[in-house]
Amino acid sequence: MVTINKNYLKLPGSYLFSTIGKKVRVYQEANPDKKIIRLGIGDVTQPLAPAIIDALHGAVDEMAAAETFKGYAPDLGYEFLRSAIAKNDYKDRGCDIASDEIFVSDGAKCDSANIQEIFGVDNKIAVCDPVYPVYVDTNVMAGRTGDYNTVKENFDGIIYMPCREENGFLPEFPEETPDLIYLCFPNNPTGSAITKDQLQKWVDYANEKGAVIIYDAAYEAYISEENVPHTIYECDGARTCAIELKSFSKNAGFTGTRLGYTVIPKDLVRDGVMLHGLWARRHGTKFNGAPYIIQKAGEAVYSDAGKAQLKEQVAYYMRNAKVIYDGLKSAGFSVSGGVNAPYIWLKTPDKMTSWEFFDYLLDKANIVGTPGSGFGSQGEGYFRLTAFGTYENTVEAIERMKHL
Amino acid sequence: MVTINKNYLKLPGSYLFSTIGKKVRVYQEANPDKKIIRLGIGDVTQPLAPAIIDALHGAVDEMAAAETFKGYAPDLGYEFLRSAIAKNDYKDRGCDIASDEIFVSDGAKCDSANIQEIFGVDNKIAVCDPVYPVYVDTNVMAGRTGDYNTVKENFDGIIYMPCREENGFLPEFPEETPDLIYLCFPNNPTGSAITKDQLQKWVDYANEKGAVIIYDAAYEAYISEENVPHTIYECDGARTCAIELKSFSKNAGFTGTRLGYTVIPKDLVRDGVMLHGLWARRHGTKFNGAPYIIQKAGEAVYSDAGKAQLKEQVAYYMRNAKVIYDGLKSAGFSVSGGVNAPYIWLKTPDKMTSWEFFDYLLDKANIVGTPGSGFGSQGEGYFRLTAFGTYENTVEAIERMKHL
Numbered sequence: 001m002v003t004i005n006k007n008y009l010k011l012p013g014s015y016l017f018s019t020i021g022k023k024v025r026v027y028q029e030a031n032p033d034k035k036i037i038r039l040g041i042g043d044v045t046q047p048l049a050p051a052i053i054d055a056l057h058g059a060v061d062e063m064a065a066a067e068t069f070k071g072y073a074p075d076l077g078y079e080f081l082r083s084a085i086a087k088n089d090y091k092d093r094g095c096d097i098a099s100d101e102i103f104v105s106d107g108a109k110c111d112s113a114n115i116q117e118i119f120g121v122d123n124k125i126a127v128c129d130p131v132y133p134v135y136v137d138t139n140v141m142a143g144r145t146g147d148y149n150t151v152k153e154n155f156d157g158i159i160y161m162p163c164r165e166e167n168g169f170l171p172e173f174p175e176e177t178p179d180l181i182y183l184c185f186p187n188n189p190t191g192s193a194i195t196k197d198q199l200q201k202w203v204d205y206a207n208e209k210g211a212v213i214i215y216d217a218a219y220e221a222y223i224s225e226e227n228v229p230h231t232i233y234e235c236d237g238a239r240t241c242a243i244e245l246k247s248f249s250k251n252a253g254f255t256g257t258r259l260g261y262t263v264i265p266k267d268l269v270r271d272g273v274m275l276h277g278l279w280a281r282r283h284g285t286k287f288n289g290a291p292y293i294i295q296k297a298g299e300a301v302y303s304d305a306g307k308a309q310l311k312e313q314v315a316y317y318m319r320n321a322k323v324i325y326d327g328l329k330s331a332g333f334s335v336s337g338g339v340n341a342p343y344i345w346l347k348t349p350d351k352m353t354s355w356e357f358f359d360y361l362l363d364k365a366n367i368v369g370t371p372g373s374g375f376g377s378q379g380e381g382y383f384r385l386t387a388f389g390t391y392e393n394t395v396e397a398i399e400r401m402k403h404l
Numbered sequence: 405m406v407t408i409n410k411n412y413l414k415l416p417g418s419y420l421f422s423t424i425g426k427k428v429r430v431y432q433e434a435n436p437d438k439k440i441i442r443l444g445i446g447d448v449t450q451p452l453a454p455a456i457i458d459a460l461h462g463a464v465d466e467m468a469a470a471e472t473f474k475g476y477a478p479d480l481g482y483e484f485l486r487s488a489i490a491k492n493d494y495k496d497r498g499c500d501i502a503s504d505e506i507f508v509s510d511g512a513k514c515d516s517a518n519i520q521e522i523f524g525v526d527n528k529i530a531v532c533d534p535v536y537p538v539y540v541d542t543n544v545m546a547g548r549t550g551d552y553n554t555v556k557e558n559f560d561g562i563i564y565m566p567c568r569e570e571n572g573f574l575p576e577f578p579e580e581t582p583d584l585i586y587l588c589f590p591n592n593p594t595g596s597a598i599t600k601d602q603l604q605k606w607v608d609y610a611n612e613k614g615a616v617i618i619y620d621a622a623y624e625a626y627i628s629e630e631n632v633p634h635t636i637y638e639c640d641g642a643r644t645c646a647i648e649l650k651s652f653s654k655n656a657g658f659t660g661t662r663l664g665y666t667v668i669p670k671d672l673v674r675d676g677v678m679l680h681g682l683w684a685r686r687h688g689t690k691f692n693g694a695p696y697i698i699q700k701a702g703e704a705v706y707s708d709a710g711k712a713q714l715k716e717q718v719a720y721y722m723r724n725a726k727v728i729y730d731g732l733k734s735a736g737f738s739v740s741g742g743v744n745a746p747y748i749w750l751k752t753p754d755k756m757t758s759w760e761f762f763d764y765l766l767d768k769a770n771i772v773g774t775p776g777s778g779f780g781s782q783g784e785g786y787f788r789l790t791a792f793g794t795y796e797n798t799v800e801a802i803e804r805m806k807h808l
Contacts, residue, residue: 001614002583003524004675008682015688043475053468056697060460063452063661066794070660071447106510106662106692113690117545120407137689141521179406210405256474256696257467258510271408278412284419285541286517288510292660293460294695390470 007143010155016133016374017041020358027362037397039324039385040368042188042343044253046316048297049309052252055300059293073289076280077104077261081295084302085261089246095233101265101276103283104298106290108218108247108260112182113138114286115214115243115262118278119180126159126178128171130189130375130382132216135182153377162378163190165347169336170194177209183232184216186223189375189384190345191337196229203232206241212270213242218260221251221314222321223340239265243275250342252301252310259290259298317342320394321387327398342387345372357383365400411547414559420537420778421445424762431766441801443728443789444772446592446747448657450720452701453713456656459704463697477693480684481508481665485699488706489665493650499637505669505680507687508702510694512622512651512664516586517542518690519618519647519666522682523584530563530582532575534593534779534786536620539586557781566782567594569751573740574598581613588620590627593779593788594749595741600633607636610645616674617646622664625655625718626725627744643669647679654746656705656714663694663702721746724798725791731802746791749776761787769804 020040028036048056062068076082082099090097105111113134116125125139136158139145146156154160159178161171169192171183183202185194206213215232223230232242244263248254264276290298300306325338334347348357354371361367361383372382387394424444432440452460466472480486486503494501509515517538520529529543540559543549550560558564563582565575573596575587587606589598610617619636627634636646648667652658668680694702704710729742738751752761758775765771765787776786791798 002527002616002674004677004679004682005522005524006675008522008685009677011685041476045470045473045475047470047473048467050468053464056464056467057461060457060464063460064454064457066449066451069449069451069657071449071657072445072659106695109692110690118409118412120409121547123406134689141686141689143525212406253473253475255476256693258692258695270406271410273408273413275408278408281412281415282545285538285545286514288513288662289660291510291662291695291698293697 005141007141010140010145010147011137012148016370020368020370023358023362024368034366036366036368037389037393038368039389039394039397040370042386042388043255044250044388045390046253046313048253048257049306049313051300051303051306051309052297055296056293059296063293070292073292073295075284075287075289077102077290078292078295081298084299088302090231090233093230093234095231096239097233097263097265101263103262103264103279104290104295105260105262105287106258107249108216108245109134111245111260111262112214112216114282115245115279116142116144116180118275118282119212123179124157124159124176125180125182126161126174127182128163128184128187129154129160129377130163130372130379131182132184132188133375135214160376160378163187163192164378165334165336168192169345170198173205177211179211181206181211181213182216183213184218186219186228186341188219188341189343189370189372189379191341191343192345193223193225193228193340195227196234197227199229199232200235203235203238203241207237210270211241212268212275215242215244217244218247219250219341220246221310222318222342224318225340228340233263239267241268243268248298248301251314253313257294257297259294316391317387320389320391323391323394323398324385324387327402331402338387344385344387346383346385348381348383351381354380354383361401364404365397367397367400409545411545414544414549414551415541416552420774424772424774427762427766428772438770440770440772441793441797442772443793443798443801444774446790446792447659448654448792449794450657450717452657452661453710453717455704455707455710455713456701459700460697463700467697474696477696477699479688479691479693481506481694482696482699485702488703492706494635494637497634497638499635500643501637501667501669505667507666507668507683508694508699509664509666509691510662511653512620512649513538515649515664515666516618516620518686519649519683520546520548520584522679522686523616527583528561528563528580529584529586530565530578531586532567532588532591533558533564533781534567534776534783535586536588536592537779539618564780564782567591567596568782569738569740572596573749574602577609581615583615585610585615585617586620587617588622590623590632590745592623592745593747593774593776593783595745595747596749597627597629597632597744599631600638601631603633603636604639607639607642607645611641614674615645616672616679619646619648621648622651623654623745624650625714626722626746628722629744632744637667643671645672647672652702652705655718657717661698661701663698720795721791724793724795727795727798727802728789728791731806735806742791748789748791750787750789752785752787755785758784758787765805768808769801771801771804
């Protein structure tokens, strides 16, 4: 008789974004004349840049002729893309990462979900709180945690590192020593950034403890300040303790196009085994490569035309971020984020809970955001707005919020 | 201190296709004047059909304008594709599968690798021998097996069901009762097919034992005989015991384009839990949807033009299969497969081992095939040739083999 993976039953039933979707539907049906502006989910709205569109059409044409048709891709990605990544994202920044340390995938969400598979079930994980839910949920599914604790509103057996106003939204070294440390900077959901000096301390800590840092740099393109590292490999010693995850979703609008990559330096060894080899085995066995035409689109991200167009696209969203940040600040809200990230994190006014503010904002201003408590118990009393809407909608939303 | 997933260390180090690649490189370097014909790996060679190319270009254009741009896809697939699949692959064949029982993915390899995650680690799996290695390797990685037994040349703790000439290359019910049963028909690597009556017996067996069948129907498009089922849901009772995996790789040439789907009927319940819900949770947490433009290409597979063009493409490969099958038979080889599948499975002559015949064929005829022993110990003494080459190369290869 087959048994199921009972770890799945530990996951709470209702999902943040489906609950939001339901509330918005109910409100819209009751108020069909209201124009709702969505600044909730982290999805982009600008079309793919012309250089990327050209590359996609060109690759599609290649698939139409026997001489240029592409079948199975190399497991770990086409060399043209891996070397473009190594050059632009690492070598040009003075970081020592080779193209064969880069694993092309169908997105950073999948990588951040799958990476835990190469580690033992006995490892203790540490996450920021609030946190992107995928890190936690996939470790629950793998049996690396205890049950969901309904009083503490988090999982037993996970080390949660609170990130609140009091500590500048940056995690502190936990009392209990973790084995796997998930860090995401610039951060989703708080929009906070970490300086190079601060990140160096985490790298030193991980090397000292024999821990591994899973560094999610999905929002790196939004960094505007000088002392904020674009990759963890800017820190000394990161090659022996850090895995980095990168996405094409937010810098190039690939949320529906799907492309990402993971970096595992060959110096990263645990239990006498190169993690690079384990991930290569996982990739080769449980994945079959990103589509050729999508990898060609990824290559175009690094062309001169692509770079120029995407710089404009990121600037478009960051103008939105500034509109939100400045507007809310002048209206008396307590806000953070938005400078090196497309997320603005605000404290709910009048001690409202995150969900109370969600309902209030939807009702009074017809704006949809994301309750901070949906990202963890330490997100309670906070609220996330994203800069991924259109400029016009963003301006209108903030005007409405000023007059709440 | 982090620990690694030590189950990975149980996997034997050298991979079948990398060993083949190495041998071929060495031979070609030593014999630069020889024209090597590859009938080894199961990759297609014909370009994407015009209807699919048109759909891809159209979808790329949609991604270029804000009004039609697509961000995050629905987790489980776009409804336009799920309903095209439900209609064409199930309802039109009289099978009761609804569109919301279909989960769109980036390919059947990934699905066949990931599906085991929703089951407990304590389950006993049964596989055919020879077998597609992904079923076994992913269960090893998940800790569902013992060590690799170098004497028996297989893993302890797995039920292997021999498929050899003596039993018509069809598995028999094993002595020990399995929990999860992997079946692939038409079969890779043997090219054998199962009749509807024979498959019905497996469905009845699974329902009686409370087992679940993972049915890999990736080669369904190559079925030419009347009594061979195109889907396991042609069998009574399959909705309560079977999960079906389908690919766009072999019927539509998507090996480098990546699209597949999994069917989990809502009647499939174990431990009081719908497996459909578990897989939806896995999909939503560890995957982020297949790219929009690829899903539009998948929809074109079911258009009238797409169907007509792909029928021709499959016929092209099956003409190759007939050339191989008839040619080798007339030359005195013992051959099977090739009638409902793009694979021809032949017995090595003169009691050569599979690898001895590989070397012999490469040396004497400059043809690359796949040693049967690479798919399991019961594949020893067999050899796989594929029909996915060009017609001209296939004809030439068989002429050479006739004169060995």
